[in-house]
Amino acid sequence: MRETAIRRAAWRDPAAAAAPYAAHPYTLALISDGGPQGRWSYLALDPDRVERIEAGDPADPTARLRDLLGPRTPALDGPPFQGGVVGLAAYELGSRFEPVDLPRDSDWPDLELIRYPAVLAFDHARDEVLSVGRGPDTATAARRADEALQWLARGEASAGVAGPPAAGFETEASGDAYEAAVADVIARIGAGEIFQANVARSWRGRLRDGAVPFDVFRRLLSGSPAPFAAYLALPGRALVSNSPERFLGVRPQDGGLTVEARPIKGTAPRGADAVSDAAAADALLASEKDRAENLMIVDLMRNDLARVCAVGSVGAPELFRVESYVNVHHLVSTVRGRLAEGRDLADLFAATFPPGSITGAPKVQAMKVIAAHEPPRGPWCGSLFWAGFDGAFDSSVLIRTAAFVETREGWRFRTSAGAGIVADSDPAAERRETEAKIDALRRALTEGG
Template identity: 60%
Template sequence: MTCVVQLSAPWREPAEVLSAFAGEPWALGLVTGGTGARWSYVARAPSATLTHRAGEAGQPFARLRDLLGPPAAPATDGPPFQGGVVGLAAYELGDHVEALGLARQPDWPDLAAARYDALLAFDRRAGKVIAVGRAGDHDTAQARARAALGWLDAAPRAPRGGVLAGPLQASDAAAYEAAVEEVVARIRAGEIFQANIARAWTCALAAGVQPFDLFARLLDQSAAPFAAYLRLPGLALVSNSPERFLQVREGAAQTKPIKGTRPRGADPASDAALAAELLASDKDRAENLMIVDLMRNDLARVCAPGSVKVPALWALESFANVHHLVSTVTGALSPGRDALDLLAAAFPPGSITGAPKVQAMKVIAELETPRGPYCGSLFWAGADGGFDSSVLIRTAACVQTAGGWRVEARAGAGIVEGSDPHAERLETEAKIAALANALTEAPPA
């Protein structure tokens, strides 16, 4: 039997609370921004952790299931996530789904996960904070909830002003356009239908600046639906992702792939024109539809026959720097299947690989260096079977060095037969703009 205790407190901004202990290993923030935002989470001091690197013994998905533990009955009220596992799945975790012999970045594991039996859930709609404690008995669960409530008493760190990093160094533009040309040629030769090809930007954080400062700046300037911060020993992930990968609630599965992009306009008229252009684009619709079909196939591997549907196709969603086409695919998990089965069936996300997925991944491996966290997923898996996850785009991978923090961020574009190399390069620059501005521009006084 599992007991869950929930204690309430007045509203606080989640980033403000997280700032007090953001430098601790395994400090965590999942912050929902944008229209309709409700639940966010902050956690620290996990009960158990898991790090799996290439070549280590054991199967990472099986180790993840062991970390989560036996299923527990869902609580009747409270936040969707009431304790369980939060994990960072690097793109190369896909090598454990299809053995492709992918190279790895030296710093990042394939999987880093932790079990949090105490957390703070922030209900923006109700204007309150809920401290959650989970344990096998009521007294321990209550003690954990009270400990989490005590995190609210820590003094917050003041927001960082000024410029956070030196100039961004972009990978070679001509080389990227040449890679797009090669992918187009391989599509015309019949090898693949689509591949998502990315380019990289790197920089060093300024003296004294921490990865959390970038996270706080992004929340202030362009908060996204799946903003996230995870501190690992010597590493930090800062994500401002707009894209859901997989969600499971009471056996109902959902994915919302993004394909199709236009920059935001300088004024309302040009902005509306760019949005209309995207909605009318046959090329972008075809790109989106390919990935919808791929995700339908991935969900069908673990969903009941006939249950996979597409309730929304080519919906327009607008963010700080870009408009996107977003579709929704749903399904009902088959009896005996759960969210971790779905994760293994669908990883890595189809929207950032291509179609067919395995061959597209082979092409990506030829044209890019190992991705690490970029285009992987950050997820939470509740002990009660609930699950939610993002696609790690608009994400900074931060590595601590003797001289400070170095940062890598990437942005990609889905390449199809009709792709123009120059236009695809400009699309990557539109996608990286919010992250680049947060790093290299001082906020208004």
């Protein structure tokens, strides 16, 4: 994919552009909220190669990623993602990178890699659409860019099912059971086994007749926009995510690759009015518990990045920033480094996955504790990422995410929400935190509109 061609078109809402293709296998929509972390949205169709690594497959995921990307080639001025590989990594892929034997969710492979030679990029800052084609020669790149531009020509899709998409939304374990799990983790922390673990609870249900996963995605975009919202259609499966959290971002800079992680640790519900909302944000920022929890994950991410970054390049330029979303405030920090010479995106991913913000510290023992309390997570708390042919990379932590599987009876879904447990956690408060985190997805699935 040595050559690149770019075409420009008038603005189109990216969700509306994606809607006609929602049922097509390998339709990808990455839709940002247009804020500081999300200037660009993307639509990609018609991959030229797909690789799937199942749980028992001995293939090396890093080798597969390198093979799909090929030698690094420069990009033109334009969007960060100009075609490349999109990956859906289940949480349990971490078994291949860390010494933990995790049971698998039979519905989902460890890793799905999908290569797109063309992409539509929606620039929220300039209200225009760029069609990018990549190819081995100029003519092929131009043809692919022209073909991708035609994706915009398809008419609007229907508005989707009326009323709530889901026929049910049931917890897999009671609130009391979750509080008991939290109490056990607190006891393990007290015994010195771990410092922190992110323990989740799950909900499941089915969609109503006629409803499809893209209906849920549209409702999330309307009611609770996020910088890393994503929809991915796969044969018989679909992923809907409304994640606010970047896992890793990489940008080419000064001949090398700069890496950024933005772990979220610390959550508070939004207030009912401006005064109470500001008080909730201030209380989160002042919370010693949440700051300590956040700092532990910052240190974990610094250690992970140090495995593959140049000596002395890893630091935390921003700590404890409050970011506000429709339902919650989050405490977010930034960790940066510079990839060491001779290291690549595959090395980086292997050194850091699964994300520290949804495992705990120390990471390996926290993963073992999580496995003692949860069934396989599948895509939830894994990562959806894109890797460009030029070395650029971005990825989300798959929180606020529902995984859909098509059956004879229709679409069934599963989703989860977790809380970071530390020594002074209160089990009831942690349960309430999971309920605040799942609220946007619950409403998108079950409330009318």
